Amino acid sequence: MAEADATAGTLGEETLGARHSPLGLAFRRLLRKRIAVLALTFIAVFYFCGLFAPVVAPRSYTKQDLDNVFQGPSLAHPLGTDGLGRDMLSRVIWASRTTVIVTVATLVTGGLVLSVSLGLLAGYLGGKVDTVIMRVGDVFFALPGLPMLILINATLKPRVVDQPWIKNLEDWLRVDGLPDYILIFGALSLFAWVGGARVIRSQILALRETEYVVAARAMGGSVWRVVFRHLLPNVSNIIIVGLSASLGAIVGTEIALTWFGVGIQPPTPSFGAMLFEGGSIRTLQAHPHLLLIPGSVVAALIFAFNLLGDALTDVLTPRAR
């Protein structure tokens, strides 16, 4: 009850400042939820560490120190060292860089561009375009995701690695293991778009016949204008909610692929590889920090994405509750 009153009261304030956009209002409402702020802070710290790993990490992720293997937490190594004496804190920070790259790239290619544009086009144009897009979606939806991803990564990788332009790009961007990244987010994107496109399409089907869309069309608005100026802003809420939900899933899938040995390859650090190294029962018994540290960081990140997704659903789609 108190929360409802608070929302009503602040709504009054917010309408006074007419310069706030609906999304701005939603964002301010989000900041009023304590759990959402906590989740958002954690995600921000994680992405900051990932982006600036070369600066943030105290040591190199490959530097071995064979005199100090399997150390527990200490002043020199706040999270201990692994079996080769590599600093765990630095490895976790560099692994988060991998996660940052994979999530952002997958989101931009598959989660966002593909699902939004295909969903918009299928819903608005209808007819044959709709049929083709949605039937292709049915095929990808029916393909068992994880086996297919493993298969794609296992069989296509050597062909991608051998491409000279990818080598050049790798040198130019100074990102080690670029082919792995490209394969992973390429393969993830193939499967990531279907769910989002379906939801957006069904919303567009309802919006297509509303007065303002009919009016925009009657005034001679082109397909692009109607779709991007009139329809897109009205489904942006659903897009944001869908994105935050799929981020956690992307993090999990990257870990899964790497764990199976078809994702990010060593020495590039990643959480999947760390969970694999620390996951055997003997290692866990003797050196639990090797599994528990990367495990809890990943769990916290996915948890934060899930909590944020819940809060966003509350804020952006008030009727769904």
Added chain:
Amino acid sequence: MQGILPYVLRRLLWAPLILFAVSFITFTVARFGPGDPISVAMGQFRDPEALARVRHEKGLDKPLLEQYRIYMWGVLHGDLGESFRFRDRPVSDIIFPKMWVSAQLGLVALIITFGIGIPVGVLAALRQGTWVDPASISTFLFFQSVPVLVTVPVMLLVFVVKLGWLPTGGWDGIFSKHIVIPALALSMPGIAGVARLMRATTLDVLKEDYVRTARAKGLREFTVVSRHVARNALLPMTTIIGISLVTLLEGAFFTETLLGIPGIGRLAFDSVTSRDYDIILGLTLVLATAFITANIVIDIAYTFIDPRVRYGRSAAA
């Protein structure tokens, strides 16, 4: 009920076409890679002549489309091909016993998921506005967030090594202690989703007039909740069984590989690493068929459970 027949027919007509596309994509991707099962099996001591001979025997030297045509002709006659790795045993002999193991495990996990998720969702809805509501949902959201790769080793360490309550991995049927760890690991990630949906639908039902009427005529709160609220709120739950099946399958990959359970998850992993094409293909086809059929059955069943649901073009307008 007359509106549903064209819808069902359309879905049933599309199903084989989708399966056709699924098989072609899998076939192409599987054959596109470097190395084939023969050279993987022969390892570093391969003899080029023997390699070429076995390739010819298996038809691996024919053009891709020709290979696909031969394969699909076999599938249409109920022949899923032969395994390379398992000494030419028919694929169906290998896949189906393993599917039975995975299906049993999945069923137990599904029962746990819904058995915990539904009461938690109803409880959260009834206690809306108190701390119980967010706390219960967040707890299971946390369980959903921990990767299976972490939960399984930790459970092994605690329950097997430290406490000695449970046996290590392996499979010994549905009624043995071996099933506890995999079933828990598989069911944990799904509970939050079930609880959240159940909470949302329960909240909707609680506002209905018939619930107010039930309370007004003096029924006990337990009767109101169990007979009038929960039963009606359960209807939409059928729709997420299909999604739960996918989650289960993905979880089965890790759980079965980690615990040495002879199911399809482990089989798929072993087959990819050894390029056992026909097992991968057969598995993909069988799983896709099962998935498509399950979704059609769920959609149709839903119209019988809840007669208000109508499919077809009129729903969109």
